[in-house]
Amino acid sequence: MVIAPDVLVTLEFDKVREILAQHCQFSVAAEYARSLVPATDVDQVKLALALTREAVSLLREQPRLSIGGFRDIRPVLMRARQGQLLDPPALRDVFDTVEAGRVLRGQLLRHDEWRTRFPQLSAMIARIPELPQLAASLERAIGPRGEILDTASAKLAEIRREASAAHERLLERLRRLLNDPHVQPALQEPIITQRDGRYVIPVRADRRQAVPGITHDVSASGQTLFVEPFSVIDLTNRWRELLAAEEHEIQRILRQLTEAVLAAEPALQTLIEVAAQCDLTFAKARLAAHWRATEPEIVEAAASTSPAGHPTHRLNLKQARHPLLPPETVVPIDLALGEQYRILVITGPNTGGKTVALKTAGLLALMAQSGLFIPAAPGSQLSVFTKMFADIGDEQSIEQNLSTFSAHMRRMRDVLAQADQSSLVLIDELAAGTDPQEGAALARALLRALLDRWVLGIVTTHYPEVKAFAAVTPGLENASVEFDLQTLSPTYRLILGIPGQSNALVIAERLGLPRDVLEEARRYVAPDAAQLETLLAEMRRRLAAAEKTLQEAQRIRDDAERMRRQAEERLHEAEQRYAEAWNAAYADLEAELTQARELVKTLRRQLSQADRFAATMPTSALSDEATKVEQQLRQIQRRVRTRPRSHPQVMTSPGLRVGDVVDIPSLGLRGEVVALLEEDQVEVQVGSFRVRQPRSAVRPAADGTPARQPSSSTRVKVPPPPSVPLELHLRGMRVAEALPALERYLDDAIRAGLPWVRIVHGKGTGTIREVVHQVLREHPAVDHFELAQPHEGGAGVTIVYLKG
Numbered sequence: 001m002v003i004a005p006d007v008l009v010t011l012e013f014d015k016v017r018e019i020l021a022q023h024c025q026f027s028v029a030a031e032y033a034r035s036l037v038p039a040t041d042v043d044q045v046k047l048a049l050a051l052t053r054e055a056v057s058l059l060r061e062q063p064r065l066s067i068g069g070f071r072d073i074r075p076v077l078m079r080a081r082q083g084q085l086l087d088p089p090a091l092r093d094v095f096d097t098v099e100a101g102r103v104l105r106g107q108l109l110r111h112d113e114w115r116t117r118f119p120q121l122s123a124m125i126a127r128i129p130e131l132p133q134l135a136a137s138l139e140r141a142i143g144p145r146g147e148i149l150d151t152a153s154a155k156l157a158e159i160r161r162e163a164s165a166a167h168e169r170l171l172e173r174l175r176r177l178l179n180d181p182h183v184q185p186a187l188q189e190p191i192i193t194q195r196d197g198r199y200v201i202p203v204r205a206d207r208r209q210a211v212p213g214i215t216h217d218v219s220a221s222g223q224t225l226f227v228e229p230f231s232v233i234d235l236t237n238r239w240r241e242l243l244a245a246e247e248h249e250i251q252r253i254l255r256q257l258t259e260a261v262l263a264a265e266p267a268l269q270t271l272i273e274v275a276a277q278c279d280l281t282f283a284k285a286r287l288a289a290h291w292r293a294t295e296p297e298i299v300e301a302a303a304s305t306s307p308a309g310h311p312t313h314r315l316n317l318k319q320a321r322h323p324l325l326p327p328e329t330v331v332p333i334d335l336a337l338g339e340q341y342r343i344l345v346i347t348g349p350n351t352g353g354k355t356v357a358l359k360t361a362g363l364l365a366l367m368a369q370s371g372l373f374i375p376a377a378p379g380s381q382l383s384v385f386t387k388m389f390a391d392i393g394d395e396q397s398i399e400q401n402l403s404t405f406s407a408h409m410r411r412m413r414d415v416l417a418q419a420d421q422s423s424l425v426l427i428d429e430l431a432a433g434t435d436p437q438e439g440a441a442l443a444r445a446l447l448r449a450l451l452d453r454w455v456l457g458i459v460t461t462h463y464p465e466v467k468a469f470a471a472v473t474p475g476l477e478n479a480s481v482e483f484d485l486q487t488l489s490p491t492y493r494l495i496l497g498i499p500g501q502s503n504a505l506v507i508a509e510r511l512g513l514p515r516d517v518l519e520e521a522r523r524y525v526a527p528d529a530a531q532l533e534t535l536l537a538e539m540r541r542r543l544a545a546a547e548k549t550l551q552e553a554q555r556i557r558d559d560a561e562r563m564r565r566q567a568e569e570r571l572h573e574a575e576q577r578y579a580e581a582w583n584a585a586y587a588d589l590e591a592e593l594t595q596a597r598e599l600v601k602t603l604r605r606q607l608s609q610a611d612r613f614a615a616t617m618p619t620s621a622l623s624d625e626a627t628k629v630e631q632q633l634r635q636i637q638r639r640v641r642t643r644p645r646s647h648p649q650v651m652t653s654p655g656l657r658v659g660d661v662v663d664i665p666s667l668g669l670r671g672e673v674v675a676l677l678e679e680d681q682v683e684v685q686v687g688s689f690r691v692r693q694p695r696s697a698v699r700p701a702a703d704g705t706p707a708r709q710p711s712s713s714t715r716v717k718v719p720p721p722p723s724v725p726l727e728l729h730l731r732g733m734r735v736a737e738a739l740p741a742l743e744r745y746l747d748d749a750i751r752a753g754l755p756w757v758r759i760v761h762g763k764g765t766g767t768i769r770e771v772v773h774q775v776l777r778e779h780p781a782v783d784h785f786e787l788a789q790p791h792e793g794g795a796g797v798t799i800v801y802l803k804g
Contacts, residue, residue: 003038003366003388010390011362011426013038013370015324020372023286026070028272029279036280038369040386042300047120048371053295054118055285056373058108065107067279069100074272080262089146091257094268095138101128101271102135104278121281127274129267134260141253148250156249163242170235174199177211177229186210188224198236200226284372291323293373296364297381308474310338313383313422313456315361320376322360323367331492332376335361335458338383341477343425343450343457345470347499348481353492354460355392357481358426361458362390365424385456387423389415405433416449425450425457430466440465451475467499581697656682661701664693670701724752731762731796735771742775749802750781756801758788763796776800 008014021033039045059065071093080086086094108114108125115122141152150157171192177183178190178201186207192199195216203211203225205218213229228236261268287293299314316339319332335357337344346354364374368382391411393404408431415425431443440463447469450457461467470476478499481492656662660673662684671686680695728745730738742759749757761768776785781803788797 002040003369007362007388007390008037008366010392011359011366011388012324013363013366016363016367016372020280020283020287023283023290024279025067025283026276026279027072028070028074028276029067029283032276032280033283036370038366039371040369040384042298042384045369045371045384046298049295049298049368049373050120051124051281052284052288052371052373054121055281056288056295058114058118058121059282059285059289065282067100067104067275067282069096069103070272070275070279071097072272073097073268077261077265077268080258080265084258085251085254086258086261087146087254088142088148091138091254091261092142092144092146094261095135095142097268097271097275098131098135098138101275102130104128104275105130121278124274124278124281127270129270131264131267131271134264137257137260141257148253152253153249156246156253159242159246159249163239163246166235166239166242170199170232170239173232173235174201174229177201177231183211193226195226195228197240198228199232200228203227281371288373291373291375293323293375294378294380296368296374296376297379298368299381299383306340308341310342310421310454310456313385314338314381315365315383315424315456316381317361317364317374318377318380320360320364320374320380322356322363323375324363325356333357333360333492333494334496335494336496337456337458342454342475343447343459344477344479344496345447345466345499346458346460346479346481346494347462347467353481353494355428356492357494358390358392358428358458358460362388362424362426383422383456385422385424387418387420388426389419389423390426391415392426392428408433412446416446416453419450419453419455421454423453423455425455425459427457427459430459430461430463432462436463439463444469447473447476471499581694584692656695656698656700662698663701664691664698673698724748724754726754727758727760729760730768730772731760731764733768735767738768738771739775742772746779746781746800746802754802756799758793759798759800760793760796761798763794766795769795769798772798 017034017036020036021030024030024033039048073090073093076086076090076093079090105125105128108118108122141149143149148156150160174192178187178192184190186203188202188204192201194200198216200216201211202219205223205225208215208225208227211227211229213227213231214233215225215227217226218224219226301312315335315337317333317335320335321327321330321332331353333353335344346357348354364376364380365382365385365388367374369384374380374382389411391408408429412427415427419425427446430446431439433439434442443459443461443463443466447459447466451473467478470478477496479494479496480498482495656673656676658673658676661670662673662682663670664684664686669684669686669691671684671691673682674685674690675683677683677692681692682695682698684691684693684698724745728742730741733741738761745757759772761772763769773785776782776798783801783803785798785800787795788799
């Protein structure tokens with residue numbers, strides 16, 4: 001089933017096709033564009049739109065991608081079918097087309113990612129046949145300027161070599177004759193020329209006997225004879241024979257290539273067709289970019305929320321623009337059919353945009369069913385209509401009213417005979433051109449008949465009775481085209497739900513018609529009509545107020561959205577600053593912990609050598625000091641490892657003084673301020689360690705409890721032992737290598753007095769991690785162990801807590 005050609009012309013689809021053809025690069029594709037017809041099968045429409053969508057996406061990434069090098073070789077193939085011998089230029093066109101097909105295949109199909117992302121385009125281009133043998137034969141035989149190459153055949157190359165040598169011998173013999181002192185006096189001038197394909201020299205008529213030979217021509221004056229000397233006749237004959245042999249071999253080659261082209265004709269026809277379809281698809285994509293068009297959603301079946309709606313079909317256009325109108329003048333409109341009602345009745349003054357609305361709806365439906373994106377906002381919806389009817393035309397003069405009405409009725413007869421629930425009907429000035437009372441009655445009957453056939457449709461009218469009929473009849477909905485009474489010009493805005501006013505008396509008054517005439521006219525207006533117009537004016541006033549309120553609400557919502565984004569950005573910035581502050585504090589505390597570990601190691605070493613120091617140092621004091629420091633170290637170590645899960649309450653402390661007891665919420669520690677530094681930094685004594693923090697990260701202790709100070713009963717000053725690293729890296733090791741390394745490291749860490757260590761084993765297959773965990777479960781010095789937090793290595797790192 002196809003859309004009637006007269007509908008395509010009425011809705012100006014032929015103009016769209018012409019613009020599409022101008023975006024094609026291949027002449028055959030331009031022909032396809034000019035003959036493009038909308039599809040009526042849903043699957044075909046979806047496939048065409050999918051191809052356009054992929055082409056739009058591909059051209060966004062590769063804007064220089066084009067269909068180049070193709071030639072329209074259909075006349076060439078026809079000549080081959082008719083038994084004609086193809087000449088070298090025609091054969092070169094065949095080669096260029098085959099080569100262009102190879103390049104096009106390579107452009108898209110060589111990328112695995114593109115084949116996945118653009119499946120429909122890839123499937124289309126994959127249909128391009130590969131003809132390597134034909135391409136090789138043509139490339140070997142025909143040059144880029146359409147000449148026959150020496151490589152066309154070995155025999156041709158040999159003939160041309162011999163012909164070249166024979167030609168050179170011939171010219172050399174003639175040059176010797178020109179230089180012969182016995183011949184020179186007989187020459188009119190010393191040149192070599194040709195007559196009838198044979199070389200001759202110009203001889204004076206009065207010295208003819210001095211140059212024996214054959215006369216091929218005589219000058220106009222009779223004073224010069226063009227003579228072929230007898231001495232070069234055999235050489236010329238040989239050269240001519242070789243030329244004839246060359247021509248014979250060329251004809252044989254052309255015949256052979258013509259037969260090869262004829263044998264490949266089906267594949268070449270497919271090549272031309274696919275190349276044209278590809279170019280047409282890319283032309284659709286380029287046109288979509290030119291018109292800022294978007295892909296419509298194709299609705300196959302949509303449940304209606306109203307019994308007056310359509311059970312399956314939808315037409316929902318958002319901010320739709322007529323593509324043929326100048327962009328600076330077109331006013332976008334919203335149109336909806338099928339959800340709450342099936343037929344839209346548009347009323348309003350002439351030149352108000354009613355016909356533009358009709359054509360916009362119909363033309364965009366035709367474009368969508370042709371695989372074209374439509375100039376409308378994203379989210380626009382269309383169903384596939386198997387039939388479209390359009391009766392759109394300007395009203396004619398009084399003398400032609402009868403013929404206009406008759407033609408209009410004939411078209412309505414055809415609509416009622418053929419339309420069904422998958423049809424779109426567009427009628428301009430329904431039942432116009434006759435008596436207003438009868439026309440209004442006929443218009444209402446026609447609308448009822450269209451409703452009974454369950455079509456989707458848009459009609460325009462001037463009849464007030466039709467406005468009232470649409471207001472009370474399920475399935476119908478009023479709409480109006482806005483008219484500015486101040487400027488006496490249409491705004492072209494389409495307003496759904498409210499019928500239009502004729503505004504005839506208001507316009508007449510603004511144009512200066514006498515007041516008494518206007519008053520007389522108003523007395524003639526029926527009271528019901530006057531009340532209706534008053535009601536419509538009030539509805540418009542309320543609608544304008546509602547729109548103003550809606551715009552204000554939209555502005556407030558936009559402001560709220562803007563403030564929400566600003567708040568999110570500031571929150572994100574605060575989180576970043578908090579993370580940076582925590583990381584800085586963590587780094588400072590790690591440095592302090594390193595010093596503490598060195599102290600613990602020293603105390604342990606002194607304790608193990610107590611027998612040597614017994615005379616100068618009480619071992620019990622040394623042991624107590626080591627225990628205190630170790631317990632304090634383990635406590636701080638665990639606090640450092642527990643990063644706060646929520647943001648701390650940030651409190652600035654501008655009045656801090658040295659000696660104040662403060663809390664550090666981000667670390668869960670308490671200490672004493674020992675220094676006020678620049679850049680809003682403070683240094684806090686936490687036990688045996690000093691921590692540097694921003695002032696905003698500390699706050700005065702709530703209960704005023706003084707910070708715990710480390711015991712100073714015993715101070716030992718010994719050289720620090722070699723340090724043991726906090727981490728052991730086992731990534732990349734085999735089990736046989738990892739086990740002894742782990743055992744040695746644990747022994748060293750225990751002797752060094754480390755409270756905890758990190759084992760970096762990586763994630764991988766998990767084998768090393770399982771081996772490490774098995775050793776840790778059985779090791780007597782291991783208190784417990786756990787996987788690191790995600791930001792500290794996660795499953796690739798195990799934290800081991802050692803017993804004191």
